[in-house]
Amino acid sequence: MTERAQPIETAADLRADMLRLREEFPALHQRVRGRPLVYLDNAATTHKPRVVLEAMTRFYAEDNSNIHRGVHALSVRATEAYEQARSTVARFLSAPSASEIVFLRGTTEAINLIAHGLAHCRLRPGDEVLITHMEHHSNIVPWQMACKQSGATLKVVPITDNGELEHGAVERMLTDRTRVVSVVHVSNSLGTVNPVREICALAHKVGAVAVVDGAQAVAHMAVDVQEIGCDAYAFSGHKLMGPTGVGALWARQELLAELPPYQGGGDMIEVVTFEKTTYAKAPAKFEAGTPNISGAVGLGAAVSFIEQVGLDRIHAYDTWLLERATEQMQAIPGLRLIGTAPGKAAILAFTLDTAHPHDIGTILDMEGVAIRTGHHCTQPVMVRMGVPATARASLSLYNTQEEIDTLCRAVNKVKEVFQ
Amino acid sequence: MSEMQDLYQEIILDHNRKPRNFSIPAHANHTAVGHNPLCGDQITVLVELDGGVIKTIGFQGAGCAISKASASLMTEAVKGRTIDEAKVIFEGFHDMVTGVAGAEPEALGKLAAFAGVCEYPARVKCASLAWHTLQAAITEGPTTVSTE
Ligand SMILES: Cc1ncc(COP(=O)(O)O)c(C=O)c1O
Secondary structure, eight states, X not given: XXXXXXXXXXXXXXXXXXXXXXXXXXGGSOEETTEEOEEOBTTTOOOOOHXXXXXXXXXXXXXXXXXXXXXXXXXXXXXXXXXXXXXXXXXXXXXXXXXXXXXXXXHHHHHHHHHHHHHXXXXXXXXXXXXXXXXXXXXXXXXXXXXXXXXXXXXXXXXXXXXXXXTTHHHHHOOTTEEEEEEESBOTTTOOBOOHHHHHHHHHHTTOEEEEEOTTXXXXXXXXXXXXXXXXXXXXXXXXTSOTTOEEEEEOHHHHHHSOOSSOSTTSEEEEOSSOEEEOOTTGGGOOSSOOHHHHHHHHHHHXXXXXXXXXXXXXXXXXXXXXXXXXXXXXXXXXXXXXXTTOOSEEEEEESSSOHHHHHHXXXXXXXXXXXXXXXXXXXXXXXXXXOEEEEEOOTTOOHHXXXXXXXXXXXXXXXXX | OHHHHHHSOHHHHHHHHSOTTOSOOXXXXXXXXXXXXXXXXXXXXXXXXXXXXXXXXXXXXXXXXXXXXXXXXXXXXXXXOBHHHHHHHHHHHHHHHTTOTTOOGGGGXXXXXXXXXXXXXXXXXXXXXXXXXXXXXXXXXXXXXXXX
């Protein structure tokens, strides 16, 4: 059988198809303060396509049951749906095995699990944990806690004025005491895409565990954990068009075997007596209690949706939209883009010389434009860039060129008010 | 534009551009610092109390237009007032910006410019930061306040 060559999609076809996909997101089609909603807060959370909402409703309407415990039909179906979602996520990350996928509340919980575990089994006084200056608080605070508990030291890779890791700094800062390197794949406040493959290789040279925070990456680029070469990768469902309250951690089997359980309870055990309990193998070892079953089902549906659209196409569209937006925004006098690393993701953080980000956010809201203002859970980045806060527009596949125009018109209104 | 003018009234924009009493009173004897960690606003209120009267007041800091204008207008509203009078004004102001039924913006003079804030729950903390800070400055207790 010969495969027919795919016809090459033109840029116009791609845009038309994304416009069609936009119809799949019910929440986008509403008016806010009398104006059509322009939702540009996708780095905080994305909207959900109908297939995700339907998968979750269907689960509750037809299969609802607790998993792994019942012999009855519904429990079997629920277990299958949950485990199917695990396989879907494993495929999505190109993970070697579905048993290396742990369902958790999200990125934050995943990093806490790893940091907490490593504090017990790896970190000793005098050891070092290396993170970067552009981490989200969820990839700073758990390591501070782990360091405090173990006596290890936290070291921070500096960033440049345009928001990149300082050239050569990771290599320079690694020592024979470095036990963990934990970096963000895509920065949520700068948009910078970090060279995680190189960083993981460097980490491994000194025998450190390499952890990647993929919260902002998975919705915008194809992620292959084997190609990256990391030991653990974390992401949240809600930033990937899935529901809130569910996310996944991928970690190498050996690492999962070494880490102690994070919580104790049902489903994470093999045998319990009052004298001694033996733990189940991963992933069950890390999924104590009834998990977010419908959430996992919704996440599986979201991943399938993204896969169907194709991350290569999403990336191409994102990049096109980002270029337009960057060009238009840079043309606005007094607007400063924060984070201008080459090859960055579709996140535009900015300030205006005359208006505080908070006022920008309120006036944009009056125009129906939803952006985020503040420190974006990256206070050290704000300090480094010398700003109290930024306004941030973050794009998704359902955003349009017209929405970018509306954003820029609204920013110009802010400038009129705050002359 | 009317929604915009409801919130960003000319008087607010004016006090944002040219904040009044944006200075350190020479004989300040009470001070407190207020933060709004969500947006990075930070303000210091300095007061010279004389026998229970706010003789002079000034403020320092950086923040959004709402928080800066609110601080500026507050200093004008409470200068020369007793602590108890200032508290009554704050209560009226607080009721107004949080949309409490029966609030009377008319009684608040220029501060009525902030009546539109109650439509924007995310901005109530900006409008009240200076007031909470003043309260911390003139009463016993911690001299750092946070809106969180
Ligand atoms: C880069 C990054 N890391 C971690 C997180 C935390 O994700 P969650 O709040 O879903 O756990 C976020 C989201 O805000 C993020 O953008």
